[in-house]
Every structure is written in C-alpha cells, then in structure tokens.
Amino acid sequence: MNQIKSLLRGVAALLAGSLAASGAMAGFITTNEAKMDSIFSQAGFGANTIDIRFNAPLSYVRPTLVGIDSLAEWNQMTALAVPNAKTVSMFFTDSISWCGGTGSNIIGCADTPGNVLALDSDWAANPSFGGVLAAHELAHNLNLGHLSSTNNLMNPTIGSNNSFLSSAQISTLLQSPLIQFDGTRRYISITPIALIATAVPEPGSWLMMGLGLGALGVAARRGRCTAADPTVTR
Incomplete structure (x- = not known):
C-alpha cells in the first residue's frame, strides 16, 4: 500500500512538473x-x-x-526563419524591447522590406486588434513604412480600427516579391513560429501519463477497499 502511495506521489510530481513546464512557454x-x-x-x-x-x-x-531585447537576439531569431525567400516567418514571443533600437511598449517588429516579423504573443491574441497587429507588421515586410494617420493600418499606434490602406500604399505593397500567384489569385505564404522556453510533452506522453495515473489510482482504491473491509481476508 505504501509502495502504491509512493508511486502515486511520484507520478503526481511528474505530472505537476510537466504542467509547470508547459506554463513556462x-x-x-x-x-x-x-x-x-x-x-x-x-x-x-x-x-x-x-x-x-x-x-x-x-x-x-x-x-x-523568449524576449527580443537586442540586435543580436533579433539576428539569432532571424537565423531560425524558414529558408524560403517567398515565405514570411511570423515569430511569436513573450516580449519585444528592441526594434531597430531599445524601447518600451513594443508589441511587434518587422524587417522593412523583408520576410521576418515578430509579435508579442499576448497582444497577437487580443481579439480586438491582434489581426490588425499581424497585418501591420506584415505590411512592413511588404515595404510599407509608418504613416501617422487616423485609422490607417500603418499608424505607429495600433488600434482595432487601424485597417485602412490608401491607393498609394496598396500600389507599393503589390510590388512585393512576397506576393505569389497560383493561377487564380494572389496570396502570401506565412509560417507561424513559436519561441518557447522549454519543451512541452507530446499529446501521446500526456495520454500515457494520464493512463498510468488512472491505473495507479484504481490500484490504490482497491488496496484501500481491501484493507478497510473486514469481511475480506488478507
């Protein structure tokens, strides 16, 4: 019985450790x-x-x-980009404090022009303007610079209503080599890439740990039942 309890504690500790690791992403x-x-x-x-x-x-x-804080780290990140000049590598990280120089309140950065960009994961997940943020940085890759104009996509300060592009801006970005044509329509290929602090167990590993924990739980319950029931001989 004590051995089963020890095994349960060991599996529980392993599971807790794995959960903590996943939280460290x-x-x-x-x-x-x-x-x-x-x-x-x-x-x-x-x-x-x-x-x-x-x-x-x-x-x-x-x-x-997990935090892009310098040119050196930006270059290290860029080295992980997809080796295809026509594919955009969209990196997701925890924080960005460098984009051509150090600064605060930076939630995205991109090469202008280029095919690499980085987004602050929390802000990219914002339902109000996460999509606007991603489009803004992608437009930098397409060779658009900032434009201080209310509701314009390229306004340096992002808001949910910043989505408008002028005819001049559209003309510029349509010349980008990132825009491909499949015979029917134009498209841009993007590979999303997460930068994480520690590995997360594969789904199969979670399943095996869950099954193992469940089996040990059944064994423990049976052991307790047997020990507590005076009508069962030991």
Missing part, C-alpha cells in the same frame, strides 16, 4: 486569418486582393529568445 501562436484577409481584400485592392495562407506552425525551444 513564452511564445504561443494565435492567427487571425479572417481579419488579415479582410484587410488585404478591402475595396481599394479592386481585383488584386491578397489571400493570407498560413502553413503548419513550428516551435523552437530557445530560452534566450
């Missing part, structure tokens, strides 16, 4: 493809609308990159 992926599609298909695009297409997500265990 820094970057988590949230994509709002519908919002991004609507921004790059607004009336000003006419027949030249752009379809946003997300590829299968990737993740890298890089504890030193």
